[in-house]
Amino acid sequence: MFKAIWEFPENIQEALEIGAGITLHNQYENIDHILIAGMGGSAIGGDVVSVLENESLKVPFQVVRGYTCPSWVNENTLVICSSYSGNTEETLSALDHALEKEAQICGITTGGELAERLHSLHKDVVKIPAGLQPRAALAFSFVPMIKLLEKAGIISSSLDDWIQEAVHTLKEARKTYSKDRDTNPVYHLAERVKERIPVIYADSSTLGVAAVRLKGQLAENSKILAWYNELPELNHNEIVGWENNADIFQRLFVLWLMDRDDHERVQHRQEITRTLLQEAGVDQIAISVPGNLFQERFLHMIHYGDWLSYWCAILHGTDPSPVVKIAHLKQELADRK
Amino acid sequence: MFKAIWEFPENIQEALEIGAGITLHNQYENIDHILIAGMGGSAIGGDVVSVLENESLKVPFQVVRGYTCPSWVNENTLVICSSYSGNTEETLSALDHALEKEAQICGITTGGELAERLHSLHKDVVKIPAGLQPRAALAFSFVPMIKLLEKAGIISSSLDDWIQEAVHTLKEARKTYSKDRDTNPVYHLAERVKERIPVIYADSSTLGVAAVRLKGQLAENSKILAWYNELPELNHNEIVGWENNADIFQRLFVLWLMDRDDHERVQHRQEITRTLLQEAGVDQIAISVPGNLFQERFLHMIHYGDWLSYWCAILHGTDPSPVVKIAHLKQELADRK
Structure with a gap:
């Protein structure tokens, strides 16, 4: 992997x-x-x-x-x-x-x-x-x-106009993200979140899909559960859920995927929501990646998340490649045809 | 409420x-x-x-x-x-x-x-x-x-053809669901899940929206976190997440919203997935409601979930009505205009 x-x-x-x-x-x-x-x-x-x-x-x-x-x-x-x-x-x-x-x-x-x-x-x-x-x-x-x-x-x-720059960015970024040491911010983050359930929040108009991808990669590579939700919608319901059963919060970790193109009002929502979560005693971290164009930063964030899922697996002593339960499901389903 | x-x-x-x-x-x-x-x-x-x-x-x-x-x-x-x-x-x-x-x-x-x-x-x-x-x-x-x-x-x-029967069903069902005693299956379930994070699974082609609704109601009424996912998609990623950090699983509870109109292959998937979760030591329960037409059962399931969120609130000693964090957010956002 x-x-x-x-x-x-x-x-x-x-x-x-x-x-x-x-x-x-x-x-x-x-x-x-x-x-x-x-x-x-x-x-x-x-x-x-x-x-x-x-x-x-x-x-x-x-x-x-x-x-x-x-x-x-x-x-x-x-x-x-x-x-x-x-x-x-x-x-x-x-x-x-x-x-x-x-x-x-x-x-x-x-x-x-x-x-x-x-x-x-x-x-x-x-x-x-x-x-x-x-x-x-x-x-x-x-x-x-x-x-x-x-x-x-x-x-x-417009893919051809920007994709080579994105490829270049990814090639640079992986030099850092692939290192198994604390100077690699992704490795360091994996150490902090690997024994938690990451709860990934992003603006639906920018990095929402990167959040879905990260959730899936954490399941398939790291073999850990993760969930995600999007702003502004989560401000209309999920935010109120951070109240009862507060003893579970120490096993959760909120990852904010943030981008400078996030909607202006969503940026305010992020700030206010982070304060509310802080008051509820929730560990959280904001992640953003550099880049000129949004498309470039979007692919960069996906790559960041892929490495995060890789390091969470390694730190668990888990081989990220096999997905035994999916293989089992496919076999069982084939037998039931 | x-x-x-x-x-x-x-x-x-x-x-x-x-x-x-x-x-x-x-x-x-x-x-x-x-x-x-x-x-x-x-x-x-x-x-x-x-x-x-x-x-x-x-x-x-x-x-x-x-x-x-x-x-x-x-x-x-x-x-x-x-x-x-x-x-x-x-x-x-x-x-x-x-x-x-x-x-x-x-x-x-x-x-x-x-x-x-x-x-x-x-x-x-x-x-x-x-x-x-x-x-x-x-x-x-x-x-x-x-x-x-x-x-x-x-x-x-075709709403007019079936809605009165659905209304009748709801009026009957609420007589049971509104009782604060163990003979009410919804009250009994609330006792079991209220101190957990409910993870709600449903077939995307039938009760997926009832799962989204229940997740939201548990947040807003019960002030507890909940998450949801859909079959068949969760068989392609999330299922593998039920492996590492297994000590957290005791604080989760899988609620299967099931319907007789669930896709035939999804019914097989439910069975196999439930076995996999059982092997992982996950508490789970299957919920289904009676009714002739799917539309009727769908609204019935929403009503069931609304009561579940109500009883989780009451058993927490929480008033289900106010949503303080949302009110706070709106005020803060208004101040930042």
Whole structure:
């Protein structure tokens, strides 16, 4: 997993080459909405696209983590089936559903049943390299998706304008984040939070998706629970929950993912909420990363979180790579078909 | 709060009358997407509509909890601004944004700045009764929204066919759920979970929104933290988090919200996941409620959860009604304008 996280910038570069090589055989016309059908690491790839292409997406873009498509999917919906293995049963089921609804369909995968079925249906398939854990293949999920949308004429992306600078930033940052010593702020933070449940808070309009990603990485790599919520919504309910059962708070640790592009009023909310949590005796830390463009800082924060999950695993003496419970689930589910 | 929860079925009936009395002054034409701008209790009203009208919604329907509208909002978007007080700053900001984008706009509120501004803009406003806590006004949020969509010619709802039976069911159920004794299963459950962090799991295609609602009610009424996640997604990441820091698990309690309409494969996932959690030493309980139609069971589960949050408050010796931290936040934010 060290190597997989380390190679995130190289993966982005390789994914850019794959993206440049995409040749679509079908035409995508009158697209009124886009649906990403995917789970886990593939779904978060769709979420990343929704953030990076926030300005360029001129039609509703929704990521669906489940077996079916929403009722409004029709022949003017582009459904992108994204499954790293190509054998994710939810995604294959969503494909069936999308076919029934006569949606325009394509896919991103390493192969598997998804590739086979899409090929036999003469649908476009973007092939990505096999051999990674799905969660470590994030670059191969979001970069080709952006390029695919661009080549289909659906978005006009600015990715090429800033991605090389982001790659450079990641290559610099990993030199520090990969060190197992206290001068590495990520390692130091892992020492503080590894025996807690991290509660990750972020502005829904900026780093919310980085919070979702971090929560997932802490589960899969560190094998620890984590939760997340977003501002401003959490100010309308969850904040009041920090009152009773206060003895549990010492086992929680609030991680604030903050960005200078956070909404001005959300910045006030962060300040007031942090004071309220301090009064409740909650340990918390604010994390922000440097960078010129928001997109660059967003990918940087994802990389920061990936390393945090790595170090929490190592400090627990846990191998971050295997996900035994998921393997067990898949086996059990296969036996019940 | 006892009275407010008790009166949920009466609120539905009153909301149906309000819905029947809606006269729209504007025409809503060529609606390609619907956006609900709202926070907290008003936002969950939008989520409830997305569940109850799942089959009848033929265009994308999205609830946005924040200050801005997505980039794809345009003159073919219906934006419903829903704010109980009419003074929610995020919703007023989203209204500004929707106006810039020339969306078709209407509102649901008791009054406040939202009503004033919409009136002066000659937009339709559905007035709902004041004097409740926003979270207790759920019926006044979702019923008028459905009726508004129906009168605007956007959906063809089956609400009238089943809602009276649901009201009857709720009136029967509350007789049991309102009793402060162990023969009331909700009271009994509150005794078991009140000193834990409830972790609420549900199928995203059925009771996911009831899980979100319960999490919010436990925070606002019981003043305890709770989290939620959905199947099948949690099988792709969170499940692996139930491994390290196992000593914290005794302070957690998994509540499974289950329904007979849960996806067949999700039912298998529930079974396998429950076994995995049992092996990890996690306390858990499955909750399901009876009823003929899914919509009826869905509202019943929401009512069950509302009572659970009420009893957790009472057993903590906490008054469920005031939400001091939210009041403090609003005051501080107002001072910083």
